[in-house]
Amino acid sequence: MLSRFGPGRKIETPLLIGLPGPWTAIGVALLLAIYPLVMSAIGEDFFIIVGSRILIFALAASALNLALGYGGMISLGHAAFLGTGAYAVAILAKYGIVAAWVALPVAVLAAALAACLIGAVSLRTRGVYFIMITLAFAQLFYYLAISLPEFGGDDGLPISARSVIPGLPLDGDLGFYYFVLFIAGLAFVLLYRLVASRFGRALVAIRENERRMAAIGYPIYRLKLMAFTLSGGLAGLAGALLANLSMGVTPHTLTWHQSGILMVMVIIGGSGYFWGGITGAAIFLLLEETISAHTEHWNLILGALLLFIVLVAPDGVMSLRERVLKLLRGGGPPAPEAIPAGEEKTR
Amino acid sequence: MSHTVLQVDQLVKRFGGLVATDHCNLEIRAGEVHALIGPNGAGKTTLLAQLSGELAADSGRILFEGRDITRLPIHKRVAAGIVRSFQITTLLPRLTVRENLALAVQARTGHSFDFLGTVADESDLDQGADEAARRVGLSDVMEQIVGTLSHGRQRALELGMALACKPRLLLLDEPMAGTDPEESKRMGELIHSLRKDHTLILVEHDMDAVFRLADRISVLVAGRVIATGSPDEIRNNPQVIAAYLGDDETQSAEPIQ
Numbered sequence: 001m002l003s004r005f006g007p008g009r010k011i012e013t014p015l016l017i018g019l020p021g022p023w024t025a026i027g028v029a030l031l032l033a034i035y036p037l038v039m040s041a042i043g044e045d046f047f048i049i050v051g052s053r054i055l056i057f058a059l060a061a062s063a064l065n066l067a068l069g070y071g072g073m074i075s076l077g078h079a080a081f082l083g084t085g086a087y088a089v090a091i092l093a094k095y096g097i098v099a100a101w102v103a104l105p106v107a108v109l110a111a112a113l114a115a116c117l118i119g120a121v122s123l124r125t126r127g128v129y130f131i132m133i134t135l136a137f138a139q140l141f142y143y144l145a146i147s148l149p150e151f152g153g154d155d156g157l158p159i160s161a162r163s164v165i166p167g168l169p170l171d172g173d174l175g176f177y178y179f180v181l182f183i184a185g186l187a188f189v190l191l192y193r194l195v196a197s198r199f200g201r202a203l204v205a206i207r208e209n210e211r212r213m214a215a216i217g218y219p220i221y222r223l224k225l226m227a228f229t230l231s232g233g234l235a236g237l238a239g240a241l242l243a244n245l246s247m248g249v250t251p252h253t254l255t256w257h258q259s260g261i262l263m264v265m266v267i268i269g270g271s272g273y274f275w276g277g278i279t280g281a282a283i284f285l286l287l288e289e290t291i292s293a294h295t296e297h298w299n300l301i302l303g304a305l306l307l308f309i310v311l312v313a314p315d316g317v318m319s320l321r322e323r324v325l326k327l328l329r330g331g332g333p334p335a336p337e338a339i340p341a342g343e344e345k346t347r
Numbered sequence: 348m349s350h351t352v353l354q355v356d357q358l359v360k361r362f363g364g365l366v367a368t369d370h371c372n373l374e375i376r377a378g379e380v381h382a383l384i385g386p387n388g389a390g391k392t393t394l395l396a397q398l399s400g401e402l403a404a405d406s407g408r409i410l411f412e413g414r415d416i417t418r419l420p421i422h423k424r425v426a427a428g429i430v431r432s433f434q435i436t437t438l439l440p441r442l443t444v445r446e447n448l449a450l451a452v453q454a455r456t457g458h459s460f461d462f463l464g465t466v467a468d469e470s471d472l473d474q475g476a477d478e479a480a481r482r483v484g485l486s487d488v489m490e491q492i493v494g495t496l497s498h499g500r501q502r503a504l505e506l507g508m509a510l511a512c513k514p515r516l517l518l519l520d521e522p523m524a525g526t527d528p529e530e531s532k533r534m535g536e537l538i539h540s541l542r543k544d545h546t547l548i549l550v551e552h553d554m555d556a557v558f559r560l561a562d563r564i565s566v567l568v569a570g571r572v573i574a575t576g577s578p579d580e581i582r583n584n585p586q587v588i589a590a591y592l593g594d595d596e597t598q599s600a601e602p603i604q
Binding site: 014199202209 | 433438
């Protein structure tokens with residue numbers, strides 16, 4: 001018998017909104033697998049690198065989405081975890097450790113540890129204070145990076161060669177693309193399992209009403225800290241791949257500007273939707289790529305376009321599906337936002 | 348005489364200069380419905396929040412079945428069997444009734460740190476949710492979004508959430524707040540039916556309901572229990588009458604029947 005909580009249900013509530021079915025996931029995976037072959041056939045090899053970059057940022061944005069979208073933790077400091085992962089790879093490479101099976105796990109663990117420590121402090125605050133304190137911690141990481149000359153200081157730390165897996169050609173753009181696709185794919189499967197698990201459900205429910213969840217016996221702080229740590233670890237994985245893509249890392253990866261871009265990706269894609277981070281990263285980077293090819297004032301045009309997207313789809317592009325369905329059905333159930341009878345009464 | 352379930356011993360809570368709970372003593376016996384009444388601002392809700400663990404007491408002790416729980420966080424108190432409901436309906440309004448109840452069951456069964464466990468077998472959650480729904484009369488609206496329910500049914504769910512946690516001691520904060528007479532009557536019957544398996548602490552403004560439902564009543568004035576006794580004893584207690592009607596300072600007196 002199909003579970004009444006599972007995807008077989010009729011009503012979509014925040015507990016399982018936007019979770020992909022197996023066919024969607026397989027379809028997307030297949031498309032991504034043939035994408036570089038098509039690009040190389042039509043002679044647009046450059047777009048293979050763009051593809052790798054999109055996959056990496058899709059992973060980073062999805063990691064942030066776990067904390068921001070699912071957990072309601074508005075972190076403006078995820079660049080710190082992205083950067084930690086990137087620096088871990090570059091520092092290891094500096095000391096001659098280039099094996100991917102060492103570098104990637106170390107990057108993930110370092111970023112997760114950083115997230116755990118930052119989260120442990122930040123999660124004692126809420127609202128605007130949480131945003132500010134995560135931002136402050138990320139700035140701390142930035143200034144640490146530029147003040148350490150042995151790790152490149154202002155100039156950053158280049159790596160001479162990509163992480164290696166014996167027998168696999170990661171030096172070429174095509175080989176590297178498939179490597180990124182494989183790692184990111186694994187991470188997305190993990191993320192799916194996370195948000196569909198009982199843990200993920202508790203996390204979403206805490207976002208919906210923390211006080212209620214505390215009253216029925218959930219250890220709120222521990223659950224949120226766990227989600228924040230996992231989110232940081234996955235951002236670190238994206239950072240490790242990014243360092244490999246750009247053959248090094250610069251302190252720019254740690255700036256609040258980078259945190260902001262990740263947040264913009266999540267918001268335009270749809271925060272709290274499984275595909276939100278992925279869609280957002282793709283839209284952002286493709287727009288950036290195409291517009292910057294035509295004008296040097298691409299930032300202005302990109303900004304205007306992003307503003308337009310947010311106006312059309314305030315809950316992100318992924319929310320459009322339900323809105324269209326609702327329009328087609330003619331009204332549908334009343335907007336849930338209208339109901340809470342003072343539920344957010346804080347103590 | 349049944350044994351003491353909960354003992355509050357010289358409990359103090361200050362908010363700046365205001366002493367909200369002032370060396371409060373209270374003793375709750377197993378299986379009773381114990382009502383807490385008192386004028387507005389007497390500190391009923393503050394006391395309840397300290398019993399549930401939302402507020403930390405400044406000094407004093409709370410013993411639950413002989414165990415000191417004064418410093419225990421909320422989730423450990425829930426695990427021990429103390430669960431509260433809220434005066435202001437505090438639910439997950441965008442979720443269905445079933446999801447709300449199942450989340451309460453999930454908290455009890457653990458596994459909330461079960462990251463990768465498949466969500467295929469939910470029969471335990473389903474059963475727990477069904478059971479709680481039957482208890483509070485919500486079986487017919489299980490798949491509805493909570494926010495679309497009437498206020499009375501949301502109040503019932505508020506109680507159902509607490510029941511789904513399988514509490515031994517239930518702290519009910521004005522369960523009848525805002526309900527119409529019909530709903531209020533049904534809630535009264537529900538509370539009456541709970542006394543078989545639960546010990547209840549009831550904070551309620553509806554004095555009819557309090558005197559009808561309670562086995563014992565404690566009267567809280569300025570953070571202190573000034574009297575505890577059967578409804579009849581309380582009704583005729585001169586101190587209580589003075590607290591509610593007499594003192595010039597007590598502007599916010601409420602009628603007592």
